Amino acid sequence: MGQGVSSGEGGALLVVGDVVTDVVARHRGPLAAGTDTAAAIRTLPGGAGANVACWAAHAGCADVRLLGRVGADAARWHERELVAAGVRPRLVIDGEAATGTVICLVDNGASAERTFLTDSGASLRFEPADWSDALLDGVARLHLSGYLLFSERSRALAVVALAAARARGVPVSLDPASAGFLVRFGVDRFLAFAEGVDVLLPSRDEACLLTGLSEPGDAAAKLSRLVPLVAAKSGVDGALVARSGGVVARVPAVPADPVDTTGAGDAFTGAFLAALLTGADPEEAAARGCGAGASAVRQVGGRPPLRDTGGPPSPG
Numbered sequence: 001m002g003q004g005v006s007s008g009e010g011g012a013l014l015v016v017g018d019v020v021t022d023v024v025a026r027h028r029g030p031l032a033a034g035t036d037t038a039a040a041i042r043t044l045p046g047g048a049g050a051n052v053a054c055w056a057a058h059a060g061c062a063d064v065r066l067l068g069r070v071g072a073d074a075a076r077w078h079e080r081e082l083v084a085a086g087v088r089p090r091l092v093i094d095g096e097a098a099t100g101t102v103i104c105l106v107d108n109g110a111s112a113e114r115t116f117l118t119d120s121g122a123s124l125r126f127e128p129a130d131w132s133d134a135l136l137d138g139v140a141r142l143h144l145s146g147y148l149l150f151s152e153r154s155r156a157l158a159v160v161a162l163a164a165a166r167a168r169g170v171p172v173s174l175d176p177a178s179a180g181f182l183v184r185f186g187v188d189r190f191l192a193f194a195e196g197v198d199v200l201l202p203s204r205d206e207a208c209l210l211t212g213l214s215e216p217g218d219a220a221a222k223l224s225r226l227v228p229l230v231a232a233k234s235g236v237d238g239a240l241v242a243r244s245g246g247v248v249a250r251v252p253a254v255p256a257d258p259v260d261t262t263g264a265g266d267a268f269t270g271a272f273l274a275a276l277l278t279g280a281d282p283e284e285a286a287a288r289g290c291g292a293g294a295s296a297v298r299q300v301g302g303r304p305p306l307r308d309t310g311g312p313p314s315p316g
Contacts, residue, residue, distance in 0.1 A: 011140020012063035013056050013273055016161055017049015018123035018147045019068035019078050019091065020100035024262060024300055028108040044301040045081040046102060047123060048177055049145035051263045051302040055270025055292055057086035058304035061277055064088065067135060071098035071122045084306050092130045094122035106260045106300075114262050123147070126154035133164045142170050143273055146177030149193060150185055162196050173199035175269050176206040183209070191226060199276075200227040201269050204234040216240060217247045231272055231286050233265050233293070239286045249283040254294035263302020267292040 027039040053066040069092045070078055078099065082089040100121035106114045124147065136142070142165045148158040165172045174197045176182055182190055187210055194200055200223055202210060207219035207230075217240055220232040224242035232240040234253075241249040271292035275285035299305060 011277065012065055012138050013053070013061050013141050013143065013277060014065045014067070014135060014139045015049050015053040015056070015143045015145070016067045016126075016148065016158070017052065017143075017145025018047040018100060018120070019045075019050040019066070019070050019082075019089075020047040020102050020121070020123055021074055021078075022046030022102050022104055022262065022302060024104045024106060024260065026106040026108045026260065026300065031105070040108075042300055044303070045078055046104075046263065046302045047100065047145075048147055048175065048266050049143075050078070050082060050087075051266035052143060052145070052175070052270040052273070053087045054082065054085040054303045055263075055267045055296070056274040057270075059271040059274035059288065059292060061274035063138070065135070065139070066090065067130070068092070069094055069122045069126050069130065070100075074099040081303075081306075085303065090135070092126075094125050097122040097125050100124070104260075104262050106262065114260065120147070120151070124151035124154045126157040128156050128160045131157055131160050131164070133168075136164060136168055136170055139165075139170055140277055141173065141273060143173045143175070143269070144197070146175050146190075147181070149190060150178075150181045155193075158193070162193075166196065171198040173197060173201060173269075173273060175201045175265070176203070176210065179203070179205045179209050182206060195226055197227055199229045199231070199273075201231050201233065201265075201272065203265055204232060204237070207232045217242075217250075221246050229282055231268075231282065231289070233268050233289075235261075235264070235293075238290055239268065241282045241286050243282075249286065251283060251286040251290055254291050256294035256297050258297040260300045261297050262300075264293045264296045266302055267296035267304070 025039040057064040100123035103117040148154040211219040213219040220242040224230040230242040238253040268289035272289035
């Protein structure tokens with residue numbers, strides 16, 4: 001399944017990762033156990049990989065491609081949303097599993113902090129057969145969503161994709177994706193895979209978890225001894241750029257009044273990678289990433305705004 005979007009003159013960004021349906025519930029005050037809590041609820045397209053691709057296109061990357069896996073239940077809706085965002089999707093339709101669904105519980109307070117309930121569905125049922133080395137034709141950068149590592153099947157695909165990119169000399173970036181899943185997967189296993197990538201884009205909590213260090217700058221510096229370039233996302237504290245064992249830039253956040261923090265890190269990653277593709281240095285790329293992150297938290301959902309493409313598929 002796929003649909004064309006005109007490509008630019010330069011090399012493309014290929015994202016391999018999750019495409020899911022987000023159910024965003026913004027509740028005011030604490031959840032009331034055993035009874036009702038009033039909330040504003042919306043169903044939106046999401047998924048860390050898909051969000052990164054959409055924000056990269058929004059940031060000006062002319063040729064963004066996405067390899068994802070979805071169920072037949074929502075495939076056409078997700079394809080329409082991705083094409084409308086300027087992304088060239090290649091969606092593998094899973095014959096057994098439904099599209100992944102994430103319930104995003106967003107505190108409607110000052111921080112707009114979110115908690116996820118995740119049913120990965122088809123998104124983590126990738127397999128090596130979903131990959132073709134031809135996907136790298138014309139690609140200047142490959143980005144892998146860390147969620148791929150959290151199931152045996154999709155991890156096998158990630159290993160194949162990484163090896164193919166390295167064989168062609170295509171740089172690879174990786175976003176750890178989830179501190180909660182990292183704990184279960186194992187830090188050492190994640191770092192063994194990350195040793196093969198060129199750019200690591202952890203959140204502050206992920207960087208600290210991966211290193212056992214409590215100070216984000218120290219954590220980013222340590223990770224940059226393993227991966228050549230580290231851009232650590234620190235929310236309201238901006239971002240850190242590290243190379244060769246040291247922090248080389250501290251980039252301030254762009255002020256924003258948050259409505260929903262879902263997808264802010266994906267927005268940073270997408271804009272950061274788009275900037276690198278246009279020749280920006282890592283500090284400038286991180287500044288653009290912080291700008292995209294600020295834009296993301298000012299709205300509901302994890303994608304940049306676009307025209308209405310029709311409502312989500314009906315349940316069942």
